[in-house]
Amino acid sequence: MPVIIEPDPGSIEALAPFLPAGSHGINSADKLDSWLAHRTDEYAVVIGPNVSLDEAITISEGLRYTRPSTSVILVRDGFDTDVLYRAMQAGCRDVVRLEDEEGIRDAVQRAHQLWLALHGGSGTGKTGHVVTVFSPKGGVGKTTTAVNLALALGDGGSRKVCLVDLDLAFGDVAITMQLFPAHTIEEMIGAEDLLDYSMVEGLLTRHEDSLMILAAPAGPDARDRVSATLIARVLRTLGQEFDYVVVDTCPSFDELTLQALDETDECIILATLDVPTLKNVKVALETLDLLNIAVDHRHLVLNRADDAVGLDDAKVEQILSMPVSVPIPTSTDIAAATNAGTPIIVSQPNHAASRAFKELAQRLSSEVGDSHLAELVEPTEDDSRNRGRRLRLRR
Ligand SMILES: Nc1ncnc2c1ncn2[C@@H]1O[C@H](COP(=O)(O)OP(=O)(O)O)[C@@H](O)[C@H]1O
Ligand SMILES: [Mg+2]
Incomplete structure (x- = not known):
C-alpha cells in the first residue's frame, strides 16, 4: 500500500x-x-x-x-x-x-x-517471509543452520519452504542434503525481466522432506554473472509462493548478499565463540545499521555455544550489544550428519541441536505472526542458558 x-x-x-x-x-x-x-x-x-x-x-x-x-x-x-x-x-x-x-x-x-x-505479478503480492542466514565468517555454521532451520520451518510439509543457496561460488546446500540438482540459479542469468514463478519452479530441486531447494551454480565462475536485480526478483517471486524463503549466504558483504539482506524480513546472524569472528560480526552489525537493514529483525544465533574457550554468551552479548536468541551446542553428531547427507534435525530430531533449530524456527514464526508453529510448541525448563522459553515440539 x-x-x-x-x-x-x-x-x-x-x-x-x-x-x-x-x-x-x-x-x-x-x-x-x-x-x-x-x-x-x-x-x-x-x-x-x-x-x-x-x-x-x-x-x-x-x-x-x-x-x-x-x-x-x-x-x-x-x-x-x-x-x-x-x-x-x-x-x-x-x-x-x-x-x-x-x-x-x-x-x-x-x-x-x-x-x-x-514483478511478473499475478496480483497476489508478497505473502511469504524471507529469512536470511548471514555471517561475515566462513565455517561458522551458516549452511548447517539454514538447512536445519528450513526443515524446522517446513515442519514436515505443513509449511511451504524454499531454501535458496546464495553462496553462489561455493554453495554446499545440495551436498549437505545429498541432492544432485539438475538445475541451478545459473539458468536464470539474463532472464531478470522475464522471470515468473513457472520459470523459477522448473529450476527447483525437491528434498524428500517436502523442502524445495534453489541450488547454487555447479562452478564458481557463474557467480560474477548473477545480478543483484536477479536476486531481488527471485526472492520476491519465491516469496509469493512459499510461506518461508530461507537464504543461505556466502561470508562476504558483496552486492548480491546485500541485495538479499535488503529483501529480508528476518535476519539470522551467526557467531561463534572466537574473537576474530566476534570482531567481524560486530563490524557487520554496524554496517547493517548504517544501511538500515533488518533493524529490529535480527536474531543472533551462537553456534558451538558450549565450547570452553574462555568466552561465554554473556560476553558475546556484551561485545555485540544484542541478546543471543538461540545457542546451538557443539556436537560431532552435527558434523557427522552433514557428512552423511542427512541433516541432524532429520536423523536425530530430539538431539539438543535439533531442538535448538526448532526453537529458532518457533521464534521466527512468532516474530512474523505465524501462529502455526507457535501452537506446536510448549515451554520446558531444561536449559538455564536460555532467558526465553525453551520449546519443544508436541508432535
Ligand atoms: N555446532 C556444531 N558442532 C559441530 N560441528 C558443526 C557445528 N556447526 C557446524 N558444524 C560443522 O562445521 C562445518 C562448517 O559448517 P557450515 O554450516 O558449512 O559453515 P558455513 O556455512 O558458515 O561455512 C560443517 O562440517 C558442519 O557440519
Ligand atoms: Mg556455507
Missing part, C-alpha cells in the same frame, strides 16, 4: 481519501528508509505538498536507483513547468495537484500496474 510523506497531519487527511485503504502516512522523509526496509512490495511513495521540492527531488533520485519499481508521486498545491521538469529528471513518475482527486487516484493505479508488470 502506498506510503505518504507529509509533515502536516491535515494534508495527510486530505490525501488519504484519494488513496487505497491501508495507505500509511509518515511525517518525515528520515523515516522512509526504515519503513521501506521490510516492505519489498511497496509500489508507491506519495510525497505531500509540504515536503520541499529539494527534499522531494532527493527522495526521488534515491529511490530511482534503490527501488526502481516503486513509483514516486509528487503532490503539489500547484506547479509550473520548471517543477515538472525537475521532478521528471529526478525520476518522479507523476506530478499531481493536491485538489486533483482523480489525478492522484490514476497515478496510484498506474504505480500499482507498473509494479505488477515489473
Whole structure:
C-alpha cells in the first residue's frame, strides 16, 4: 500500500481519501528508509505538498536507483513547468495537484500496474517471509543452520519452504542434503525481466522432506554473472509462493548478499565463540545499521555455544550489544550428519541441536505472526542458558 510523506497531519487527511485503504502516512522523509526496509512490495511513495521540492527531488533520485519499481508521486498545491521538469529528471513518475482527486487516484493505479508488470505479478503480492542466514565468517555454521532451520520451518510439509543457496561460488546446500540438482540459479542469468514463478519452479530441486531447494551454480565462475536485480526478483517471486524463503549466504558483504539482506524480513546472524569472528560480526552489525537493514529483525544465533574457550554468551552479548536468541551446542553428531547427507534435525530430531533449530524456527514464526508453529510448541525448563522459553515440539 502506498506510503505518504507529509509533515502536516491535515494534508495527510486530505490525501488519504484519494488513496487505497491501508495507505500509511509518515511525517518525515528520515523515516522512509526504515519503513521501506521490510516492505519489498511497496509500489508507491506519495510525497505531500509540504515536503520541499529539494527534499522531494532527493527522495526521488534515491529511490530511482534503490527501488526502481516503486513509483514516486509528487503532490503539489500547484506547479509550473520548471517543477515538472525537475521532478521528471529526478525520476518522479507523476506530478499531481493536491485538489486533483482523480489525478492522484490514476497515478496510484498506474504505480500499482507498473509494479505488477515489473514483478511478473499475478496480483497476489508478497505473502511469504524471507529469512536470511548471514555471517561475515566462513565455517561458522551458516549452511548447517539454514538447512536445519528450513526443515524446522517446513515442519514436515505443513509449511511451504524454499531454501535458496546464495553462496553462489561455493554453495554446499545440495551436498549437505545429498541432492544432485539438475538445475541451478545459473539458468536464470539474463532472464531478470522475464522471470515468473513457472520459470523459477522448473529450476527447483525437491528434498524428500517436502523442502524445495534453489541450488547454487555447479562452478564458481557463474557467480560474477548473477545480478543483484536477479536476486531481488527471485526472492520476491519465491516469496509469493512459499510461506518461508530461507537464504543461505556466502561470508562476504558483496552486492548480491546485500541485495538479499535488503529483501529480508528476518535476519539470522551467526557467531561463534572466537574473537576474530566476534570482531567481524560486530563490524557487520554496524554496517547493517548504517544501511538500515533488518533493524529490529535480527536474531543472533551462537553456534558451538558450549565450547570452553574462555568466552561465554554473556560476553558475546556484551561485545555485540544484542541478546543471543538461540545457542546451538557443539556436537560431532552435527558434523557427522552433514557428512552423511542427512541433516541432524532429520536423523536425530530430539538431539539438543535439533531442538535448538526448532526453537529458532518457533521464534521466527512468532516474530512474523505465524501462529502455526507457535501452537506446536510448549515451554520446558531444561536449559538455564536460555532467558526465553525453551520449546519443544508436541508432535
Ligand atoms: N555446532 C556444531 N558442532 C559441530 N560441528 C558443526 C557445528 N556447526 C557446524 N558444524 C560443522 O562445521 C562445518 C562448517 O559448517 P557450515 O554450516 O558449512 O559453515 P558455513 O556455512 O558458515 O561455512 C560443517 O562440517 C558442519 O557440519
Ligand atoms: Mg556455507
